Amino acid sequence: MDPAAGAAREHAGIVGLLDRRAAVRAALELLRTEGDVVWVAEPVEGDSPDLTLAQIAGDRTGQLRGLTVSHGLGLTGKVAGTGTPSWVDDYLSSAEITHTFDRVIDLEGVQRLLAVPMGRLGVLAVGARTTGTFGGRAVARAEAVADEVALAVAVAERARLAREVAVHEERSRIAADLHDSVGALLFAIGSGMAGLSDALGADPELAARLARLQDQAGEASVALRDSLRTLRSSPAVLALSVALRADCAAFRDRTGTAAELVVLDDPPALAPSRTEAVVAGVREALLNVEKHAGASAVVVSVAASVTGGLVVAVTDDGVGLTADTPRGIGLTTTADAAGRLGGTLRVVSDPSGGTTWRLELPCP
Incomplete structure (x- = not known):
């Protein structure tokens, strides 16, 4: 044989x-x-x-x-x-x-x-x-x-890949159903309350109650849009979003400072090693904000770059950096890790205050 x-x-x-x-x-x-x-x-x-x-x-x-x-x-x-x-x-x-x-x-x-x-x-x-x-x-x-x-x-x-595609397709279907049903219902509620406002006359108590209801309907619409964006994300992008959202929540719990994640466009999927590098880098950036920035708010944003790669930014409204601010070990380590993956890391301060940490990685 x-x-x-x-x-x-x-x-x-x-x-x-x-x-x-x-x-x-x-x-x-x-x-x-x-x-x-x-x-x-x-x-x-x-x-x-x-x-x-x-x-x-x-x-x-x-x-x-x-x-x-x-x-x-x-x-x-x-x-x-x-x-x-x-x-x-x-x-x-x-x-x-x-x-x-x-x-x-x-x-x-x-x-x-x-x-x-x-x-x-x-x-x-x-x-x-x-x-x-x-x-x-x-x-x-x-x-x-x-x-x-x-x-x-x-x-x-x-x-x-077939499992991920199936999950993504099911999430997209659910997102479409929610948009057509709950989204339409919230729009109708908002429009109806706007009409009631014109018919109330000068009753201040009813007007205040209606204003609160309109605010709540608006908040529900924003929450729905965020949920729909998450549902439409690819599984790999969703994993990154979940990790970064958890880090923002942990930062808020530790510091009491507002921290939000904003996912723009449709970011490309990353290999696991690149996802780990992004998450580790953002955690280090948030730690630096906690230690040095004195910020009242932080925004972590994720988007596709013009070259098809991934851009992640951590922006705060703190005191900013001076020209002689030393570069710490954590920042150097993150920059080296980005360089090994073909990416770049930049940290820029606005003269009027605030700092942006920006990591860009190619997606081969």
Whole structure:
């Protein structure tokens, strides 16, 4: 039997897994029959060409977990650079690889190592703690499993996207129903009360009660518009909005200072790593406002940039910054994180008071 075909049938169950990490874990367990320790080196988030050993099965020391591997270094880095399978039957003495990771490999007791490329998913590696040789059959088996993992991940991503689209479509339907029903009813109530105001004459008590009702109807209309905007947001944008809204609420609770989130236009969806960078940056900006600004109000705004990226701004009406105000560690850390993602961070003060913290990130 062709080993690749047999392996493909043996691993076909992986395709049914709708979780990316679960699919990779299943593949690692299957490949442990070929060796003692197995890992997947995945691309690092952002623009870095490096890989990180993100998922491992069968390791002993924990030294491999989270290890960063650059292209060309060790066997994993070599395969990442060449895009072709490779193996060494005596890792520590092989002349075909660099020995950047010898100490870790030696601690793990790995004698020989096989690695195959997985395209954009990284590199799959199988290490054995016994002497011997891998040979063509082991390579074919590892390549077959790598192909199945790639297929399983594609299925998982399509399933996740389909779920998000279904949720987004249902939210949009609910938003349309609320606009047509509750929105129309609030408009009719407001129009009716405006007509009553003309018919009341000079009764001040009734006029005051009617004015309060009109204000409440207006507040209800604003709340409805905010809810409709949230319902129409894509799931990724909604996640960012929920996190930032919670941070604004926490800021209000801590300081007693008004803080509101305003989502403009239809901001682009972000990768999880970029969402984390935005949320961490806004929290740092709000902390700086709390410590230094003496503000009475803060607005956090989220919008699409003219280039299709994301712009997040934190604006306060506080005392502002002077030319000699030192740049703190938190601001420097946020700027560095934005730079690694191809973005920029600017902090500008108005001479009359107030400061705007503005983060802009591209959305590749």
